Amino acid sequence: MKVGILAVQGDYEAHAAAIERAGATAVLVRTPADLEGVDALILPGGESTTQLQFLREEGLDRAIEQFTKQDRPIFGTCAGAILLAKEVRNPAQDSLRLANIRVARNAYGRQVASDVQQGKSKLGGAPLEMVFIRAPIIEKVGKDVDVLAEAGGHPVLVREKNILIATFHPELSSDTAVHEYFLKMARNGKSNGHRNGK
Numbered sequence: 802m803k804v805g806i807l808a809v810q811g812d813y814e815a816h817a818a819a820i821e822r823a824g825a826t827a828v829l830v831r832t833p834a835d836l837e838g839v840d841a842l843i844l845p846g847g848e849s850t851t852q853l854q855f856l857r858e859e860g861l862d863r864a865i866e867q868f869t870k871q872d873r874p875i876f877g878t879c880a881g882a883i884l885l886a887k888e889v890r891n892p893a894q895d896s897l898r899l900a901n902i903r904v905a906r907n908a909y910g911r912q913v914a915s916d917v918q919q920g921k922s923k924l925g926g927a928p929l930e931m932v933f934i935r936a937p938i939i940e941k942v943g944k945d946v947d948v949l950a951e952a953g954g955h956p957v958l959v960r961e962k963n964i965l966i967a968t969f970h971p972e973l974s975s976d977t978a979v980h981e982y983f984l985k986m987a988r989n990g991k992s993n994g995h996r997n998g999k
Contacts, residue, residue: 810847
């Protein structure tokens with residue numbers, strides 16, 4: 802199982818380490834060619850407008866859209882959640898518009914609120930450790946979006962078909978439950994013959 806990680810900004814190395822601990826191989830992605838042979842993709846934190854500009858300059862925006870059409874899973878964390886959202890506000894910005902959620906970028910004033918919380922989730926097992934760093938807030942989810950975890954009265958981990966989104970940073974926790982769940986999504990998609998659009 803190979804998981805690509807967008808290696809532009811954010812702690813993509815921590816995501817790579819978490820993926821390796823969860824039993825898969827991490828592949829750093831900077832060009833569309835890097836997606837060849839990859840079973841799933843992670844969009845990590847960072848600055849979402851800078852990342853979106855990079856994706857467009859490299860043609861990765863179109864490659865990622867094609868990736869999702871092949872039913873290969875994508876996981877966005879923090880800024881990755883903003884990139885994947887259908888609607889972004891406060892302030893408004895463009896995105897890949899792949900997940901039916903509305904996200905507020907500066908929901909915590911100037912994005913200065915950061916903390917660590919424990920919370921229940923639909924993943925089972927022990928409560929999740931959720932590390933929030935200048936986190937966006939998911940304000941609204943579409944009817945096909947499954948809320949897997951909440952904190953502070955808002956969804957913080959959601960899934961829509963082959964797209965997983967977290968407003969927190971699971972890569973900064975010793976708990977690999979979220980990455981393991983994402984790998985399960987990838988294995989299920991692969992076993993159902995969705996790899997490379999087959």
